[in-house]
Amino acid sequence: MPNTKNYHTSQPDYETAIDRNVPDFPVAEVLDEDKYFQNHEPPSYLPEIEAQIDKFVDFHCQQTQKKVVLVTSGGTTVPLENNTVRFIDNFSAGTRGATSAEYFLENGYAVIFLHREFSLLPYSRHYSHTTNCFLDYMVEKDNKVEINPEFADSMLVVLRKYMAAQKANSLLLVPFTTVNQYLYTLRLASQLLQKAQSDALFYLAAAVSDFFLPSSRMPNHKIQAQPSGKLVVDLEQVPKFLRRLVDSWAPQAMIVSFKLETDSSILIKKSVQALNRYHHQLVIGNLLQTRKNEVVLVTPDEAQNWIRLDDTQKHQNVEIESLIIPAVIQEHENWVKNWTAKNK
Ligand code: PAZ
Numbered sequence: 001m002p003n004t005k006n007y008h009t010s011q012p013d014y015e016t017a018i019d020r021n022v023p024d025f026p027v028a029e030v031l032d033e034d035k036y037f038q039n040h041e042p043p044s045y046l047p048e049i050e051a052q053i054d055k056f057v058d059f060h061c062q063q064t065q066k067k068v069v070l071v072t073s074g075g076t077t078v079p080l081e082n083n084t085v086r087f088i089d090n091f092s093a094g095t096r097g098a099t100s101a102e103y104f105l106e107n108g109y110a111v112i113f114l115h116r117e118f119s120l121l122p123y124s125r126h127y128s129h130t131t132n133c134f135l136d137y138m139v140e141k142d143n144k145v146e147i148n149p150e151f152a153d154s155m156l157v158v159l160r161k162y163m164a165a166q167k168a169n170s171l172l173l174v175p176f177t178t179v180n181q182y183l184y185t186l187r188l189a190s191q192l193l194q195k196a197q198s199d200a201l202f203y204l205a206a207a208v209s210d211f212f213l214p215s216s217r218m219p220n221h222k223i224q225a226q227p228s229g230k231l232v233v234d235l236e237q238v239p240k241f242l243r244r245l246v247d248s249w250a251p252q253a254m255i256v257s258f259k260l261e262t263d264s265s266i267l268i269k270k271s272v273q274a275l276n277r278y279h280h281q282l283v284i285g286n287l288l289q290t291r292k293n294e295v296v297l298v299t300p301d302e303a304q305n306w307i308r309l310d311d312t313q314k315h316q317n318v319e320i321e322s323l324i325i326p327a328v329i330q331e332h333e334n335w336v337k338n339w340t341a342k343n344k
Helices: 031-038 046-064 097-107 148-167 179-199 241-249 264-278 311-315 321-342
Strands: 068-073 077-079 085-090 109-116 138-141 144-147 171-176 200-203 254-261 284-289 294-298 304-308
Touching: 031 179, 031 241, 046 068, 046 109, 046 171, 046 179, 046 321, 068 097, 068 179, 068 284, 097 109, 097 148, 097 200, 097 321, 109 254, 144 148, 171 179, 179 200, 179 241, 179 321, 200 321, 241 264, 254 264, 254 321, 264 284, 264 294, 294 321, 304 321
Parallel strands: 068 109, 068 200, 109 171, 200 254, 254 284
Antiparallel strands: 077 085, 138 144, 284 294, 294 304
């Protein structure tokens, strides 16, 4: 996909990210989502992204009538310095998001892919991180570069899907790096997606930081060695934006969040807790250790639908997302039907 954007989210906004006039961000309280936006600057490139998303949503609402899914993917960072040398990162390669995006596209959705810049992308994921270098897929023949015949057939399949998505203008790539960029972009995209009403779906697979350093306390320059020999970092809790997404940013859309745990004994409890707290439609629970082989879909009635790859499927390299996405789409179809019936 040609890179036409004029910015990189991995480069901090040196000038605007810090505002020393704002007071310290308070300890998490009710409605601190709103305070967050009052106390933190939006990324400077946001208007460019707004124009792209707006055009994409209009195109699909007016011309193709495709349902639109916003897939979030990859981990957010928490910078420790304004001129960022050090940051805290969240685990995620972007496999879940990039793979899911491909299956949504195959199932007729338009996809806004809100991803950590330089993490895995739909289609190129098959080649970008699987060898030392993409050149491993090439050979030289008669003074020319060719695709290694060993990979040519499978690459043709991927290429055709990629070209089809391009031709149909069905995939919009939107990057983030920091948690601040992620939150501002998510809010913007969800407000623009209101036009799609219940045809909008949110599939929140990104690993978003739970703690952050408020910009009012962020040092401008690289942190130097401390006299104590220790660096003590005092982080605040990131407000729970899922509540805002469900209540006011995108009240007509169906919202699917992921819950990642490492302790299997609390996975279901935490998934149910998230549904009770935010009142959205579906939580997909997964464990770090087994996330590629099994997930559990939990709905507000506390029903649990486990999706597991069996041994044959594992052997055949079936991707679990090829089973997750049809189940999510089924839920979305029910959501649209109910919403339409209620709003007749
Ligand atoms: O990107 P990946 O395939 O390596 O990992 C995917 C995942 C585990 C980050 C995702 O499935 C997930 O659970 N996201 C939500 C994480 C959370 O609870 O914040």
